[in-house]
Amino acid sequence: MNDITYVGRHSLMHTVSRHTHESWEYVYCTDGTGTFVFDGMSVSYRKGDVVVIPPLIPHANASDKGFQNIHVNMVSPTLALKEPAVISDDSNHFLLDAFTASFYHFYSNRKERAALLSAYGNLISYYLAAYQTVQPRSGVVEEIERSIITSYSDCDYKLDAYLRSLPFSYDYVRKLFQKELGVTPHKYLTDKRLQIAAEVLLNAADGSSIADIAMMCGFRDPLYFSKIFKKKYGVAPTYYHRDSQHAPEDDAPETRP
Numbered sequence: 001m002n003d004i005t006y007v008g009r010h011s012l013m014h015t016v017s018r019h020t021h022e023s024w025e026y027v028y029c030t031d032g033t034g035t036f037v038f039d040g041m042s043v044s045y046r047k048g049d050v051v052v053i054p055p056l057i058p059h060a061n062a063s064d065k066g067f068q069n070i071h072v073n074m075v076s077p078t079l080a081l082k083e084p085a086v087i088s089d090d091s092n093h094f095l096l097d098a099f100t101a102s103f104y105h106f107y108s109n110r111k112e113r114a115a116l117l118s119a120y121g122n123l124i125s126y127y128l129a130a131y132q133t134v135q136p137r138s139g140v141v142e143e144i145e146r147s148i149i150t151s152y153s154d155c156d157y158k159l160d161a162y163l164r165s166l167p168f169s170y171d172y173v174r175k176l177f178q179k180e181l182g183v184t185p186h187k188y189l190t191d192k193r194l195q196i197a198a199e200v201l202l203n204a205a206d207g208s209s210i211a212d213i214a215m216m217c218g219f220r221d222p223l224y225f226s227k228i229f230k231k232k233y234g235v236a237p238t239y240y241h242r243d244s245q246h247a248p249e250d251d252a253p254e255t256r257p
Contacts, residue, residue: 002121006073007106013068016061023073025053026124027061028089028099030070034063038084048089048096050128052081059084070099077125079132087131091142095131098124140166140173141180148189152196155220159189193218194232197225201240210237 005023033046037060045051089095102120151157164170177185197217211222219225230236
């Protein structure tokens with residue numbers, strides 16, 4: 001499953017002649033734009049897109065201004081597609097990282113080469129399967145989400161100041177974020193902090209300081225943290241940790257986030 005059989009890279013190209021593969025091919029466009037031409041259809045792509053090509057489908061690749069890519073061939077990937085498709089990477093470029101690492105390890109002499117390629121083959125396929133069903137988000141929404149995820153633990157993180165620093169109106173980005181993710185940026189930040197706090201509490205040692213855990217998750221005031229934690233999870237942080245230690249093992253995954 002998801003076994004990588006070949007990894008290649010095109011520097012600056014304008015055309016790739018019509019050909020076929022017996023395996024699946026994933027083509028990550030690292031720069032430029034272009035069009036893949038298949039029998040009866042064509043798909044356009046740009047930097048950050050992955051063109052997924054099932055086996056035995058003839059295809060050619062062309063671009064007026066040129067393209068660069070990393071292409072990976074796999075057998076038996078866990079991706080439910082019957083026709084060529086374009087799947088976009090997100091603003092974190094996790095797919096690009098996986099493609100780049102696959103290229104490196106394919107040509108390396110490390111003794112762990114096979115295991116690493118297997119791991120990256122799985123990672124690429126799982127990312128593509130996940131991104132295939134994700135509704136595309138606006139670039140600014142992805143930037144806000146990334147800022148929140150990377151800064152949630154900072155008690156001095158000023159989300160309002162960050163939102164007002166963006167080259168859009170404050171109300172526009174707030175409403176756009178809520179439209180695409182279902183909550184306001186501020187609620188997203190609070191929920192993320194509480195989610196991480198719950199996970200920390202589940203793994204905390206006896207006697208762990210609630211104040212320290214609150215601070216670790218971006219809450220400077222432990223009383224405020226306890227109040228909103230209880231509102232969300234139904235119990236105070238201390239009891240959440242204590243109950244998790246005594247809950248039946250089979251029930252724990254269903255009763256904890």
